[in-house]
Amino acid sequence: MARNIFILDTNTLLYDPNIFSTLPTGEIIIPQTVLMEIDKLKTTHLDRELRFRAREVTRVLFELAERGELIKGVTLENGSVVKVKSVDPNQPYPSILNLKTSDDQILALTDQIAKKNPKAQTVLISNDLSMLLKAQILGIKIKRFEEKRSFFESLGKFFRVNQRAIISWAGTVSILLIGLVAILQLGLGRQSTTAPELPPGLASEFEAYQNIEQTYIKALRENPNNKEALIGLADFYYQSKHYKKAADTYQKYIKLEPRNTSVRLKIADCYFRLGLDRLGLSELNEILKYEPNNLSVLVSLGNYYFDHRDYLKAIDYYQKALDYNPKNSDVRTDLAISYYNLGKVDKALEELNKVIANDPRHALAHYNKGIILWQGKNDLEGSQKAFEEYLRISPNGQFSDEAKASIKAIKKVLKERQ
Numbered sequence: 001m002a003r004n005i006f007i008l009d010t011n012t013l014l015y016d017p018n019i020f021s022t023l024p025t026g027e028i029i030i031p032q033t034v035l036m037e038i039d040k041l042k043t044t045h046l047d048r049e050l051r052f053r054a055r056e057v058t059r060v061l062f063e064l065a066e067r068g069e070l071i072k073g074v075t076l077e078n079g080s081v082v083k084v085k086s087v088d089p090n091q092p093y094p095s096i097l098n099l100k101t102s103d104d105q106i107l108a109l110t111d112q113i114a115k116k117n118p119k120a121q122t123v124l125i126s127n128d129l130s131m132l133l134k135a136q137i138l139g140i141k142i143k144r145f146e147e148k149r150s151f152f153e154s155l156g157k158f159f160r161v162n163q164r165a166i167i168s169w170a171g172t173v174s175i176l177l178i179g180l181v182a183i184l185q186l187g188l189g190r191q192s193t194t195a196p197e198l199p200p201g202l203a204s205e206f207e208a209y210q211n212i213e214q215t216y217i218k219a220l221r222e223n224p225n226n227k228e229a230l231i232g233l234a235d236f237y238y239q240s241k242h243y244k245k246a247a248d249t250y251q252k253y254i255k256l257e258p259r260n261t262s263v264r265l266k267i268a269d270c271y272f273r274l275g276l277d278r279l280g281l282s283e284l285n286e287i288l289k290y291e292p293n294n295l296s297v298l299v300s301l302g303n304y305y306f307d308h309r310d311y312l313k314a315i316d317y318y319q320k321a322l323d324y325n326p327k328n329s330d331v332r333t334d335l336a337i338s339y340y341n342l343g344k345v346d347k348a349l350e351e352l353n354k355v356i357a358n359d360p361r362h363a364l365a366h367y368n369k370g371i372i373l374w375q376g377k378n379d380l381e382g383s384q385k386a387f388e389e390y391l392r393i394s395p396n397g398q399f400s401d402e403a404k405a406s407i408k409a410i411k412k413v414l415k416e417r418q
Helices: 010-015 034-043 048-065 100-115 129-138 153-188 200-222 227-239 243-256 261-271 275-288 296-307 311-324 330-340 345-358 363-375 379-395 400-417
Strands: 005-009 027-031 081-083 121-125
Touching: 005 100, 005 311, 010 034, 010 048, 010 261, 027 100, 034 048, 034 100, 081 261, 100 121, 100 129, 129 400, 200 227, 227 243, 227 261, 243 261, 261 275, 261 296, 275 296, 296 311, 296 330, 311 330, 330 363, 345 363, 363 379, 363 400, 379 400
Parallel strands: 005 027, 005 121, 027 081
Antiparallel strands: none
């Protein structure tokens, strides 16, 4: 009987750190890149609950490591074996994958394991939609982990997409801390005759930061209601990725101009970046009280609920946005995907056809139509035409490799049917 091999994505481990005991007996693989993401998330992510779950994953893995070497494999009570593996760049893997991205490393590793173990049932467990689509194109068997809460969908993907911003934010904090230590040391009596100094680059950057901040603060001391100074300081904090300070300063401005939509949008953005979703939603809904047809807010709310898999609410806000601007092709495309995620395939195709009728060169509508015709209707010929149209419009587009691979896979199936 063929054994089971399960490869775990980051979001799966974050949702259930004890998933090992819930899987059928087999070999459980944790990609090395997943461990790296978990390690960074437990200290750098702004959401407290997510940091806690990342630490829980680390705790469980440490307990396993005490029983043996994870590289060689640790046997569980139910007979399963947990291993940590890395993709081998010297071994064959699908050409459409780029090993510079974590998603593709996981897919490449899964492909390598499956080919080395042809008699085994190799399954990648993930809730990442883009990974799901790529896996289907590559012929990799993938299983969604059945979540009861939407918050943890694609958390591993979140870090991959935002890691540059997180690292940049951490670097800014480090600069400020180094500068603060140096200032304190220079201000105290010294036993050494040599004053501690910052490296020239960091020193000048920190000094420039201080000068800008103090200029605005001085102006606000003279006049706390100086709107230009408040906006300038808030924007400065935002650009420096100090979102808590930015939100607090924007709020002071809002007390002077409660109906300034652009500032409220900035406040909402700060709260979402801080993981304070309720406060962010509150700001957006506050705008709708006096601007019920604000397109940016309606679309932002639709996107928020889409990302949190509350597709009914997403559809509601997307539809309101389209009532205001029915020719917005991007919003209608997102509306179509929301319908598809609810299992309403025909409705999704109806909305995509509206997009294409209004904007025949909307490449993403053709690409999504190809996926839905293939996966939702098993219409291989129609799907192939949609992918070909996407490539005609956008031959070097974001999903050109996936479209080419899909066409190749479809042709293979059609040939086998003949």
